[in-house]
Amino acid sequence: MKxxxxxxxxxxxSNSIILTTFNDFSNWARLSSLWPLLYGTSCCFxxxxxxxxxxxxxxxxxxxxxxxxxxxxxxxxAGTVTMKMAPSLVRLYEQMPEPKYVIxxxxxxxxxxxxxxxxxxxxxxxxxxIPVDIYLPGCPPKPEAIIDAIIKLRKKVAQETYxxxxxxxxxxxxxxxxxxxxxxxxxxxxxxxxxQLSKTQVNSTLDTFxxxxxxxxxxxxxxxxxxKKNIQNK
Amino acid sequence: xxxxxxNNSTTTTKMQGRxxxxxxxxxxxxxxxxxxxQGVEILQIRSENWLSIAVALYVYGxxxxxxxxxxxxxxxxxxxxxxxxxxxxxxxxxxxxICIKIFVSRQRSKIPSVFWIWKSADFQERESxxxxxxxxxxxxRLKRILMPDTWIGWPLRxxxxxxxxxxxQDAY
Numbered sequence: 248m249k250x251x252x253x254x255x256x257x258x259x260x261s262n263s264i265i266l267t268t269f270n271d272f273s274n275w276a277r278l279s280s281l282w283p284l285l286y287g288t289s290c291c292f293x294x295x296x297x298x299x300x301x302x303x304x305x306x307x308x309x310x311x312x313x314x315x316x317x318x319x320x321x322x323x324x325a326g327t328v329t330m331k332m333a334p335s336l337v338r339l340y341e342q343m344p345e346p347k348y349v350i351x352x353x354x355x356x357x358x359x360x361x362x363x364x365x366x367x368x369x370x371x372x373x374x375x376x377i378p379v380d381i382y383l384p385g386c387p388p389k390p391e392a393i394i395d396a397i398i399k400l401r402k403k404v405a406q407e408t409y410x411x412x413x414x415x416x417x418x419x420x421x422x423x424x425x426x427x428x429x430x431x432x433x434x435x436x437x438x439x440x441x442x443q444l445s446k447t448q449v450n451s452t453l454d455t456f457x458x459x460x461x462x463x464x465x466x467x468x469x470x471x472x473x474x475k476k477n478i479q480n481k
Numbered sequence: 482x483x484x485x486x487x488n489n490s491t492t493t494t495k496m497q498g499r500x501x502x503x504x505x506x507x508x509x510x511x512x513x514x515x516x517x518x519q520g521v522e523i524l525q526i527r528s529e530n531w532l533s534i535a536v537a538l539y540v541y542g543x544x545x546x547x548x549x550x551x552x553x554x555x556x557x558x559x560x561x562x563x564x565x566x567x568x569x570x571x572x573x574x575x576x577x578x579i580c581i582k583i584f585v586s587r588q589r590s591k592i593p594s595v596f597w598i599w600k601s602a603d604f605q606e607r608e609s610x611x612x613x614x615x616x617x618x619x620x621x622r623l624k625r626i627l628m629p630d631t632w633i634g635w636p637l638r639x640x641x642x643x644x645x646x647x648x649x650q651d652a653y
Contacts, residue, residue: 331629333648363651367636368628370648 270408277320278404279309281348281397284319286339288326291353291387295325303390308397316342321400322377323393327355327362328370340377348404350396351379354386361386498522500579503541509534514582521565523580531583532593538566539598543579545569546599551609556639559584560613562592585615587638594620612637 267275287295298305299312313319316339328336340347351373354360362369373379380403383396497505500522501513510530514523526534543566551562561584568577583592594617596602606617607626614635617623625632634641643649 330646330648331627359651367641367643367649371651375648 271405274405274407277346278401280311281309281321281400281404282311282313282319283321283323284316284339284343285312285314286322286325286336288324288328288332289355291325291355294387294390295323295352295393297390298393303394305394305397308394308401310397316340317344319343320346321348321350323350323352324356324373324377325352325387327360328373328376329368330370331368333370333376336373337376346407348380348400349373349377350381350383350393350400352383352385352393352396353388354384357382357384499577500524500541504534504537507537509537517580521578521580523582525582525584528583528585528592531595535593535595535598538579538581542568542570542577546595546601546605547578549595549602549605549609551613551615551637553587553613553637553639554584557587560587560590560615560638561585562609562615564595587614590615591618592616593618594623596620611635614638 286292297303298310310321316322320343322340322343324336340349351357355362355369356373359366359369359371363371370376381396381400383392385392388396497513498516501511501524504511504524510527511534512525514525516522545567547565547567549562549564551560554561561582564581564583566579566581570576585592590613592615594602594606596606596617597619603621604626606620607623609615610617610620610623611625611627612635624630628636633644636643
């Protein structure tokens with residue numbers, strides 16, 4: 248393919264045009280400047296950092312590392328994410344402007360990796376916290392593998408349409424569960440304790456459960472109103 | 482470990498080392514636990530004697546706390562705090578070393594902090610507190626160092642039960 252600049256500088260074909268859809272054009276612009284957030288928590292970032300240097304040089308894919316989540320389009324979760332890091336990671340993700348993409352890099356961020364069986368602190372896969380677009384396996388993945396993941400992400404971005412934006416709403420994209428600790432003193436009677444436990448069980452279920460319950464309640468109310476009307480009519 | 486800990490006095494006299502003899506000469510309470518694989522002398526010291534003996538060790542010449550760590554001896558059993566000291570001098574070729582072990586019960590796990598003698602004990606004692614819940618008395622800022630401040634429980638104790646958080650549930 249001939250570069251664009253040559254055709255422009257060539258005065259003989261000054262009326263050269265590009266035919267494309269606006270969607271493709273904007274996608275092309277976006278995929279050519281996927282700015283990743285400089286985020287790394289352990290050894291995977293060493294591999295990721297080698298991409299910044301001249302040997303693997305991810306600037307040629309338009310990746311310019313950003314130190315602020317406000318300017319980043321992409322977060323590559325390089326390294327183990329612990330329970331202590333999890334709120335910070337979610338916050339960083341939430342601070343990134345839409346559209347935003349996540350590459351889960353390395354075994355730790357996919358399933359917890361070698362910490363997945365008997366760890367008290369490692370989050371078992373970063374997809375429990377934020378939605379992941381590309382899973383990049385390896386322990387750690389080679390820089391070539393990261394480039395491959397970025398190429399796959401570019402393909403994904405290229406195929407996006409305007410409708411895709413509305414497929415996922417921000418609020419529903421990832422599951423957030425509030426941990427509900429209840430300090431139960433030993434002086435409390437068993438009755439109180441059991442009632443508290445049953446309450447928390449109901450509360451800790453997902454929103455879907457709440458909504459269905461509400462619907463049931465609504466239908467029940469409607470029915471009772473109908474019954475009242477019937478009674479009054481009679 | 483438990484076997485060496487419960488040894489009677491007849492066997493301990495055989496494995497008395499140099500420092501044990503020095504401590505015995507100065508009438509400082511201790512119990513020799515033999516030698517490790519490198520021939521470093523291991524001494525057990527009771528928690529209540531630890532501060533005075535630590536000062537004595539410093540006077541003896543152990544000016545470098547090489548490591549401080551802790552472990553859980555057995556489920557429901559004792560907690561151990563381990564100290565490795567080295568005598569550092571100019572042109573030291575084979576510096577003298579010593580290993581101190583302090584066993585405390587997990588209900589009343591109180592050990593005097595050696596921070597005021599060896600400043601490098603600061604973070605290491607904090608980590609031992611964080612992981613095993615050994616409270617080091619007179620430590621300047623004894624709080625969790627690795628786990629979140631809100632964490633409940635001591636993760637490296639053998640009877641620790643991991644909370645069933647959504648984030649900690651295995652992927653499979």
